Structure formats: C-alpha cells, structure tokens
Amino acid sequence: MIFQGSGTALITPFTENGVDFDAYSRLLDFQLKNGTKAAIVLGTTGEPATMSAEERTAVIKLAISKLKDKIPVIVGVGSNCTATVIKNAKQAEELGADALLIVTPYYNKCTQGGLIAHYGAIAESTSLPIIAYNVPGRTGVNLLPATFAKLAKTYSNIVATKEASGNMEQIQEVIRLTEGFADVYSGDDSLTVALLALGGKGIISVASNVIPKYVAEMCDNFFNNDLETARKMQLRMLPFVKALFSEVNPIPVKYASKLLGLTSGIVRLPLTEMTEENAKILKVLFEEIKA
Numbered sequence: 677m678i679f680q681g682s683g684t685a686l687i688t689p690f691t692e693n694g695v696d697f698d699a700y701s702r703l704l705d706f707q708l709k710n711g712t713k714a715a716i717v718l719g720t721t722g723e724p725a726t727m728s729a730e731e732r733t734a735v736i737k738l739a740i741s742k743l744k745d746k747i748p749v750i751v752g753v754g755s756n757c758t759a760t761v762i763k764n765a766k767q768a769e770e771l772g773a774d775a776l777l778i779v780t781p782y783y784n785k786c787t788q789g790g791l792i793a794h795y796g797a798i799a800e801s802t803s804l805p806i807i808a809y810n811v812p813g814r815t816g817v818n819l820l821p822a823t824f825a826k827l828a829k830t831y832s833n834i835v836a837t838k839e840a841s842g843n844m845e846q847i848q849e850v851i852r853l854t855e856g857f858a859d860v861y862s863g864d865d866s867l868t869v870a871l872l873a874l875g876g877k878g879i880i881s882v883a884s885n886v887i888p889k890y891v892a893e894m895c896d897n898f899f900n901n902d903l904e905t906a907r908k909m910q911l912r913m914l915p916f917v918k919a920l921f922s923e924v925n926p927i928p929v930k931y932a933s934k935l936l937g938l939t940s941g942i943v944r945l946p947l948t949e950m951t952e953e954n955a956k957i958l959k960v961l962f963e964e965i966k967a
Contacts, residue, residue: 677835677836677859677877678714678748678750678774678775678805678807678835678836678859679713679714679747679748679877679878680713680877680878680895680899681713681878681879681892681895681896681899682711682712682713682714682878682879682881682884682888682891682892682894682895683712683713683714683715683716683748683750683861683878683879683880683881683884684707684712684714684715684716684880684881684884684885684888684891685716685719685720685721685722685880685881685882685885686703686704686707686715686716686717686719686721686722686739686885687703687721687722687723687885687926687929687930687933687939688700688718688722688723688724688727688735689703689933689938689939689940689942690939690940690942690943690944691940691942692942694731695727695731695734695735696939696940697734697738699938699939699940700735700738700739701738701742702938703885703933703938703939704738704739704742704743705742706888706938707747707884707888708742708743708746708747710888710889710892711888711889711892711893711896712747712884712888712891712892713747713748713878713892713895714747714748714749714750714878714880715739715743715747715748715749715750716750716752716777716880717735717736717739717749717750717751717752718732718735718736718751718752718753719752719777719779719809719880720752720779720811720814720925720926721882721885721925721926721929722735722752722926723926723943723944723947724752726944726945726947727944733767733771736749736751736767736768736771736773737771739751740771740772740773744772748774748775749772749773749774749775750773750774750775750776750777750807751768751771751773751775751776751777752776752777752778752779752809753765753767753768753776753777753778754777754778754779754780754781754809755781756781756782756783756784757781758781758793758794758797758798761778761794761798762797762798762801762802765778765798765801765802765804766801766802768804769802769803769804773804774804774805775804775805775806775807775835776798776802776804776805776806776807777807777809777838777880778795778798778806778807778808778809779809779811779814779815780794780808780809780810780811780812780815780817780818780819781794781815781817782814782815782816782817783816785815785816785817786817788820788823791817791819791823791827792823792826792827792830795808795827795831795834796827796830796831799827799831799833799834800831802833803833804833805833805835805836806831806833806834806835806836807835807836807837807838807861807880808824808827808834808836808837808838809837809838809840809863810824810837810838810839810840810841810863811838811840811841811863812841813840813841813842818841818846819837820846821846821849821850821852821853821854822853824837824850824853824854824858825850825853825854825858828854828857828858829857834858835858835859836858836859836860836861836877837850837854837858837859837860837861838861838862838863838880839860839861839862839863839864839871840862840863840864841863842864842867844867844870847860847862847867847871847874847876848874851874851875851876855875859876859877860875860876860877861876861877861878861879861880862876862878862879862880863880865879865881865882865883865891865913865917865920866910866914866917866918868881868891868894868895868910869894869898869906869907869909869910870910872895872898872899872906873898873903878895879891879895882920882921882925882926882929883913883916883917883920883929885926885929885932885933886929886932886933886935886936886938886962887913887916887965887966890909890913890965891913893909894906894909894910894913897909912965913965915961915964916958916961916962916964916965919954919957919958919961919962920932920958922954922957922958923950923951923954924947926943926947927943927947927948927949927950928950928954928958930942930943931949931950931955931958932958932962935959935962
C-alpha cells in the first residue's frame with residue numbers, strides 16, 4: 677500500500693511569468709503540518725498540460741526535496757502517448773519519486789485492449805508502483821473493472837487505481853475484483869467515506885489543498901472506527917465540495933488557496949478566473965467549513 681487516508685492532488689501555484697516556487701514550498705509545508713499522508717504532484721489539479729518540461733521537472737524536484745522520507749511523493753506522468761509516459765516515468769524514478777499516477781490516454785482514446793497494452797508497456801519500463809487513474813469524464817475512456825483487475829494481476833507494480841468515474845457500482849466491482857492484491861483510492865471528495873466503507877484505502881483529494889486537516893481527520897476517524905464522526909464530516913463538507921467543482925477544476929480550489937493567502941490563485945489559459953457569482957458562494961462555504 678502506497679498510503680492510507682488523505683492524499684492531496686496538489687495545485688501548482690503560478691505567477692504571471694512562471695511557477696511560484698515560494699508558494700509551492702508553502703503549500704507543501706501546509707500539507708505536512710496538517711496531516712496529509714501523500715502528495716500527488718502534477719496530477720490533473722496541478723495543470724501539467726500547460727507547463728513546460730522544465731517547469732514540471734523543477735516542481736518534481738522541489739516536492740521530493742521537501743517531502744522525501746516524510747510522506748510519499750506520487751508524480752503524475754500521464755499522456756495520450758505511451759512513449760511519452762515511459763519517458764516521464766523514467767525521469768520521475770530517477771528524480772526519486774515514490775510512485776506514479778497515470779491517467780488513461782485521452783483525445784485519441786483507445787480500446788480496453790489498448791489500455792492493457794499501454795499500462796503494460798509502462799509497467800515494464802519502471803520499477804515504481806503505479807496508480808492507474810480512471811476519470812472518464814475528462815478523458816473519454818473508462819478503465820473497466822475487469823481491465824484493471826487483469827492489469828493488476830499481470831503486473832506486480834500496478835498496485836492501485838484512483839477511481840473518479842463517480843459510478844459507485846463500478847467502484848464496488850473494482851474493489852470486489854481486486855481485493856487482496858490492489859488498492860482503490862477515491863478520486864471524488866464527495867464519495868470518500870462511502871468508498872472507504874467498501875474497502876477503499878483513501879482519497880486523492882482536491883479539497884485537501886485548502887482543508888487538509890479536515891480531510892485527513894475525516895479519514896483518520898474512519899480508520900480509527902469512529903464511523904459516525906467520519907460520516908458527519910463527509911456530509912458537512914458536501915456543499916463546499918460541490919462549490920469546489922462548480923467550475924472546471926482547479927479554478928475554484930485555486931481561488932480558495934488565494935483566500936487562504938497560500939497562492940496567487942492564477943490559472944493558465946485555457947482556464948480562466950472564477951466567475952464572481954460562484955466565487956461569492958465558494959467564499960461563504962469555505963468560511964463555514966473552516967469554522
């Protein structure tokens with residue numbers, strides 16, 4: 677198991693001219709101080725698609741230098757080109773990453789057989805543990821439970837999946853087919869406790885960028901068998917989570933990070949600033965969840 681509990685899908689703070697490394701360092705300290713169990717660098721929430729290769733490398737290096745031997749650093753290396761993923765995976769391994777997060781290929785898509793070939797080629801190219809990331813709403817490709825189970829049984833370093841399909845029946849089937857040899861992490865903040873109750877190992881959370889202690893404690897309560905407190909915390913945070921996804925991620929969570937004074941809140945085109953109406957709602961709900 678790579679981690680248990682709350683992992684944060686980290687935003688990447690920007691200035692008008694590049695990555696804000698000072699803000700990134702503050703963000704990492706904020707996570708460590710507040711109980712986050714793993715840092716996920718350059719996942720979807722980190723906007724790697726708009727970053728240069730040099731920026732991505734520098735961000736990985738900073739995260740590893742700050743967090744190595746403290747909490748696992750999981751690096752997003754996904755692409756719709758298998759050869760590019762292999763190149764990125766080898767670099768992350770050389771830089772000292774603890775594990776890899778690899779989203780299903782997007783735009784050109786592929787069949788289930790293509791997913792097996794894609795992940796298989798990557799698994800054979802690295803010794804690092806791999807978390808397959810299933811988010812069909814973004815990629816247009818659904819990593820089916822039987823497909824992931826076949827991958828996890830075939831390749832010893834494909835050890836987990838981040839399930840962001842939003843389909844609880846599918847999530848149950850993934851857990852049923854892989855229990856005992858692969859782990860399942862929630863990719864949806866709104867489904868964390870439900871997934872844990874089914875046997876999931878944790879959450880790769882957007883919300884924990886700005887409420888890391890809350891999300892970590894919710895998971896800790898569950899694993900400490902205080903199910904009632906975990907349940908109540910999940911329900912209490914639901915309005916805030918809905919506001920965090922009222923616009924395309926990571927627009928709202930970056931706005932919330934600006935409210936905290938952690939980052940500038942800048943997103944890169946084609947993402948744009950949060951609308952005034954949604955920002956007002958988010959601000960109110962953020963104050964409530966912090967209270």
